[in-house]
Amino acid sequence: MGDIVKITKIAGTAVPIRGNDIDTDRIIPARYLIEPTFARMGNYPFFDERFDGSGKKKDHPFNDPEYKGASILFVNKNFGCGSSREHAPQALYRFGIHAIVGESFAAIFAGNCTMMGLPVVVVGAKEIAQLMKSVEENPRTEYTVDLESKTLSYGDQKIAIDLPDTYRTALTQGYWDSTGLLRGNLDAVKKTAAKLPYITGFGS
């Protein structure tokens, strides 16, 4: 638990990954989960889609020099479905992605992202199509995700974004790193526990 860090705005260039139901096995193959820390996860996002068996680069937005340095990821529906592995958002974050904009996200993935200070925000199907087109046409486009005004802006465009109020508050007020907040209530936690029959051994 360090100092409280409030996350309100993420600005930068973007990279699109097209497709629905992109699961966390695709975001990070399970074999990298064998490492005992997250330190090297930034080397692995979409590894098997970016490299062939001999390590040769394949055609993939994360390999494309046009998108180098992008900090905002554009995705479609149900991104991050499957395994609860936090290695998936860790891999994206450590690769340089500091906000994800998509049509929808899987529940555990969205929670994991929020808890590490990586905002995931939702836009409509039409809007994501527009955003993907804009970045593909001009990868140098600068985008700003503003959590306080719930907007995404670029050029003269402004698009409404959505995310659960609880996640927005956690990020903008600096509660996303929740351990300190939760641990501050340990007395109340003990009182709740003492009322649960299975904690007290079903005492008569």
Next chain:
Amino acid sequence: MAGRTLYDKIWQSHSVGTLPTGQTQLFIGLHLIHEITTAPAFDMLRETGMDIPFRDRTFATVDHIVPTDLRQRPFLDPEAEELISVLERNVAQFGVEFFGVQSANQGIVHVIGPQLGLTQPGMTLACGDSHTSTHGAFGTLAFGIGTSQVRDVLATQTLAMDRLKVRRINITGELGTGVYPKDVILYIIRRLGVSGGKGFAYEYGGPVVDRMNMEERMTVCNMSIEGGALVGYVNPDQTTFDYLKGRPYAPKSEAFERATSYWKSVASDADAHYDDVVTYDGKEIEPTVTWGINPGQSVGISEKLPKPEESADPESVKKAYEHMGWKPGAPILGTPVNVAFIGSCTNGRLADLRAAAKIAKGRKVDPSVRALVVPGSAEVKKLAEREGLDKIFAEAGFQWREAGCSMCLAMNPDKLNGREISASSSNRNFIGRQGSPQGRTLLMSPVMVAAAALNGKVVDAREYE
């Protein structure tokens, strides 16, 4: 006023309070950990000098990366050896009860929790694994969490959570012969979609679910997350209580009686309000096989593969065909199979092995097929061997292994090679899931896997009933 669901009741009794974010601080009654998603969480406890305030509510085992053949230490894979050693050091330092590689209680977390009687109705239960919904079979509010949340549970025994809605899923009538709980959950996911459960807890019920035994209910609840639902559960009943009686960590004698009255009280009220209700007729469900790259892409055994243009999501269907290499309109029957895997937290329990052994008995695995049976826990293995199931499988040509997650996610040496096609009783057919980026997975019931192994292709296992 409408009655309350099990979800409402457990949520309320475990709520510590409302956080400044608007989330609920939820007490976690049971925390299960394994080697994969925990190491950074323990590192953080050490860095900040925090203890585990409820350390008797956390239990650890090893499952994801353990070899299922050679168990002697050090493991052949030095990275696996290192990760297991990290967990062993962490549980020793923090005093967490641990079922290690050599323990008679070792096994997949979602198999050993119920088997030991740790999983009980009316609890909240969290584990750093998305298939934690398995424990919902007991009327437990159980869900998968990430590593930062593992850290929070260790440090505070609570999580910051948002409340879910509840969808009741009724399965009416009865299942046909040779149709199993795996087919039921694959059917549900196909109908409601892989993200249809987002924001919901699934409550499974109706006559078909009521008649299921605990192992069968676990198979259904296990795959809730594949339908996008964080939580899936079945209301506890006499079947649940009978299963728990006499298990090592279940309450004993008079405490068991008092526990039973608590467990009965947490079931959804007859007039409970649900945010959504769907009903399916059990006799509509066939033996079901996935053909694509997510668990919602499945067909009944008598059906043909779908045409992209007739699908709600043609792009995803095209992507699936691109990876799998099938032709739209082809039958799923007769699809060749190179590998057969029976095991996992979905279908690695004794009843699963018994059902598969019944088909394997006195028959031979097709010589072109590599077939593995991996019990879900050391205890399942022991009980199966006591019944002679190991011999039935071995005589038929299946490899009989030690307990672990194995080829479900291929973090140990059990992997597909190249473009191999696997008939698998596991839960995910994602690209690369079984260890080869080009590998292909067909999910199905253990009985269907056994039948596919004998024939070297997908067949209708009802031929053997």
